[in-house]
Amino acid sequence: MAKGLFATYHPAVCMLFFLTAICFTFSTQHPVYVVLTCIMAGAYLVYLRGVRPFLRSLGMFVPMVVFVGVLNSLFNATGATSLWKWGPFSVTVEGLCYGLAVGGMLVAILLWFACYNEVMTEDKFTYLFGRKLPTISLMVSMISRWIPRMVSRGHSVYDSQEALIGCYDQSKTGKMKRSLRMATVLTGLGMEDSVQTADSMCARGYGTTSRTSYARFKWHTRERVVMGLLLVMIVVNIVLLVIGTGSFKFYPRVSPIEPLWGYLTYALMLGLPFLVELERLKR
């Protein structure tokens, strides 16, 4: 399993985990929490995709943290410890810290989303929401077949008319006209196609009775255990987060960072995909 064991769990477990990770990341800018969620999300992404692709995406994320940090400190002059002043801009240590924390938070969210994309493939998503809404899930499936088809169709129609009449008129208006013509052709072909697709659906009994769903995932004891664990950790973490970091402030001065139990439970919760991997050690 290239994607790790967690990806094999029931979509509901995976979904709840990512929702938790993203919501928690959103709800606190406490520096330790931000660092923890960044580390956990980063580590999981490395685990899913490998080091190289991760480093490549870091090239995008680091400038973002710096950008948000600098921007915030430039435009936000609250904070007691001034670093330097330049005209209307005043940079404070607190502003810079807050900016970096927000930047880190954004990066963590993006990283979690990247992990989500790796784990929660489309079929899992449609499975999760499709059984309750079979029509919607079928629609999602049909649309995700239709879009790439239309795009490649569009390219071939464009190429075919470019090869015939492109040489007569290379001006902007000529190109515009041809794009319009392409849209007309695509509409015509699209309608023709959809009649046949509709035939194919009817021929296979679409609309005869209420649809069922080809479920590819099952609930095992493991799913129940992990789900329960996750729920407990969520409750514990909410409590610890409120108690432990409730008094934390960036302004006017950054509160001192105290050692808290919350850090550990937070790291454990976000490290769930790794905890699940412990099963391998048994062998």
Next chain:
Amino acid sequence: MPEYALEVQDYSFSYGDTGVNVLNGISFCLEKGSFTALCGVSGSGKSTLLRAFKPELAVAGESSGQIRVLGDDPYSLSPIESATRVGFVMQDPENQIVTDTVWHELAFGLENIGMDTETMHRRVAETAHFFGIGGWFDRRTTDLSGGQKQLLNLAAIVVMQPAVLVLDEPTSQLDPIAAKDFFDVLERVNSELGITIIIIEHRLEDVLPIADRVLFLQKGGKLSYDGDRDGFVRMLVENREGFDAALPAATRMGACLNRAGLSDGTNAPYPVTVREGRTFIAQAVEHARETGNPIESRPLGREVPADDVALSARDLWFRYTKEMPFVLRGVDFDVHAGRIAALVGGNGSGKSTLLSALSGIRKPERGRIANPKKLHVALMAQNPKMLFVHDRLVDDLLEWQDLGKYSEKDVDDMLERFGLAEMRTRHPYDLSGGETQKAALAKILLLNPDVLLLDEPVKGIDALAKAQIGEILTDLAVNEGKAILMTAHDLEFVSEVTHTCSMMFGCEVTCTQDAHGFFVDNLFYSTPTARIARGTLEGCVTTADIAASFGVDEGPHHG
């Protein structure tokens, strides 16, 4: 239990408005587990007949007579029964696929009829296994090849366990190798699962060897033949009503030699497969020797019009994006005026890409294309429907009047030349496959290009339309001096029509030769006739070659 899978009694059908019968008093019964080929010229109502077996797809109009599927009137069945009893596979592989993944497509029909999850899993697994789909079960449907798509369509029907499987030209959009694969699987569906099959098919070459029953519909929708394969072949050969051009090469050769009295077994069944053809020709040669008939050896090679370079490509390297591998690797190629040239080769060998590079819509990364005489180059893409935007064919042909500076009379002449005058006011999408190809060619010719690049101009069309296109192309090259380059999978067509032939493999042009020599020298990538004659009669590529070796005239195919 009913005796027959399908019974049709005195069935007639007309479109409500015209009152003209498209189908006329048709009666036949198909035994359970039989494999039947339904043949007929285009416009004889084949599709209309097949659609009548399935109320969901039936054409609107007025019908009389009776149809029974496993003893029941299809209209009296419950919706679920009706959906599962008769399975229908259509022509276009793309449009039948509904969902985005292979597994979902397989499950689609079962989900529709509300099957419980456990049974569904089991059925899908069994079917995927039977069709060898296991390896691409998780793939996205857009990423499949045409052949895989059509296999998936078949599997997605068979998973519903139909008693009767109806197929309407399922392989017309596939290349020959994918078509062979499809027929192999279809034969297994018939012989191993016992599903009754009725299929409309142009490729008699592929379908006749596996069909145990043939129905032939005449123009006007009358059933004029119902019986076994040998009788069908005999009828076509003897009546020569124009449909015999569609017969397999082995059969046409056998018929031609029989007519000339050159084979001893005149009453033996006509050969259908290449193997049967080889036995037949060996006997004919033997017979000719005994009776003292001379056998001329055929001249090797075909006369090719003198070099007259229209386009020349040197050292072309091309890829679609920097991340993808090269699709053309150092291709050198010349297109000559007054010549018809063909590019043959497997799928993905770069044929279409080379055409679009020559047309100028794709710029090579390395190398260049010279057009020294500044000739006008036109490219006809693979799907000819893409060329049409108007509701009437004639309006469509007039579309580029200002660009090509042609008159309405030119359009009428062109319609006449292509035998499309009757279709003038038809919607271009309502034309048959062959007519669409001809109409697209007509539209392009109105622009009066000097160089014609045609991507698969005979894909999925019947023998008659193919012959017409062949004649027009020859006329254009020989009499009007146009340079023509086409890609094609139909090697027989290529061997009959083109002057030179080039093989593409692995993104390179591996060889170019005169079309006759090309097919004589190729060992197995050659026409069926060449494969039949190899070792017995040297230098034969077409039926006409064989006839000429024996010193007889092949005679016209039609008319």
